[in-house]
Amino acid sequence: MARATARDRRRLPAALAVPAVAGAAFLVLPLIGLLARAPWTDLGSLLRSPVVADALRLSLFCATLATGLSALLGIPLAWVLARSTSRFVALLRALVTVPLVLPPVVGGVALLLTLGRTGVVGQYLDRWFGISLPFTTAGVVVAEAFVAMPFLVVTVEGAFRSADRGLEEAAATLGASRLFALRHVTLPLIVPSLLAGAVLSWARALGEFGATITFAGNFPGRTQTMPIAVYLAMESDPGAAIALALVLLVVSVAVLAALRDRWLPRGGAV
């Protein structure tokens, strides 16, 4: 954003400049506030505490697994949404993107009532397979994937739509099956969008709080992710909460920076 205004050589009208500066300050000031109040001297010992290490490890692990799950199920779903000619596809698209706008805590309640031990589906998982998802690390992954997958689906579906259908058809005339054409022609074409979608869902999963605490509960090392640790530490030890928040901030910025070049050009169009 800053780059665009710097390149703009014409004078900026005040009616835009004032709210633009206010908007930028609004977004940046809280981060500065966080840095200003950080307990820099105790930071080392706070970060070395097992709670922080456990929460960070769990957060990175679960967000990555949730992204993997999202890709595994979300890419085929995006392909169906992009290629299907059924008149129900619009309804399906609307339904699967609901978690995008749904308050995460509502998602958590829905997951608990569906996949919980006494839930609509969960009771059979428990009875037949002995699987109970709430309060487990797998439950964290499920909760995170629930809120994160729509980001990947929406991004990848857009890419499938704009990808050159001609190449897919050419592959078909040469005898390739649809699955073969998807794997060897279309997917390589949309790698930047796949990455963008994966990064978006990974970031969403990393920051996930409401669905996780509702569905997976809170236990250090098992289901206590970084955002939950930050929230609970705020009640008893604000210093530790700030330290945890700093770690999350650094991780987020690092991911953005690492993927900026690949992500921003395409991501801006989403």
Place this chain on the structure above:
Amino acid sequence: MNRPLSVRRAGLAIVALVLSGMAAACSSSPGTPASGSSSGPGSTPAVTGTVTVFAASSLKETFTSIAKRFEAAHPGTTVVLSFAASSALATQITSGAPADVFASASAKDMATLTSAGAATAPTTFATNSLTVVVPSANPAQIASLADLARAGVKVAQCQPAVPCGVLAAKVLATAGLTVTPATLEPDVKSVLTKVRLGEVDAGLVYVTDAVAAAGSVTAVPMPAGVNATTAYPIAALSHAANPAGARAFVDAVVSAEGLAVLKAAGFGAP
């Protein structure tokens, strides 16, 4: 030309919708439709306007009832209740949350406020102790506190920073039990919900919560000599926007009528 116009119109509609939503949220936050009459800056001694009460989760039923009686006794007043873990509320108040009254489930969280100068002269108005609750079906066949330490039993309790978590740790230590909970919930009502839904086999909650949820959970008697109690202090806050209303509400809680409501709900006498 038609399309951008309709897009713009849709955009305006969304903005209008969001703004009206915000307006509705703002105007409804002081409580009932008759609100809006905020009290003057403490100049009028008469009890009027909005009284904002921050209270421990375990006071949900009793304070809702006392607030209704208070509004009936003081026409023109509106009581806004905010329930959460006492430790969370204490942090919110020291961070400047606009509250008039604080009712805590532990002396410790009230002491946080008195030592910060946010409250003076708290009054203890009730006591509470713990009990084990199980889902009505009692899937793990819990018959005593000791059963919580059995392998495979899923237990929910409060996280250690909140009063019910402190009490749970104390009780389990006195009983000489090592329990590995499935989840450490942010407040006592979350524990109760997980039991009520049957997602855990047992939960450690207040006696009063077991009374309030008598239809959907079953209380398991505690062994003699291991239970512990917590005291509930209440205070009008130093920075109350409505000091007269705050004092009147505290008086209503410690009145014979208020104490009768608490006693009926299972709270102990101060």
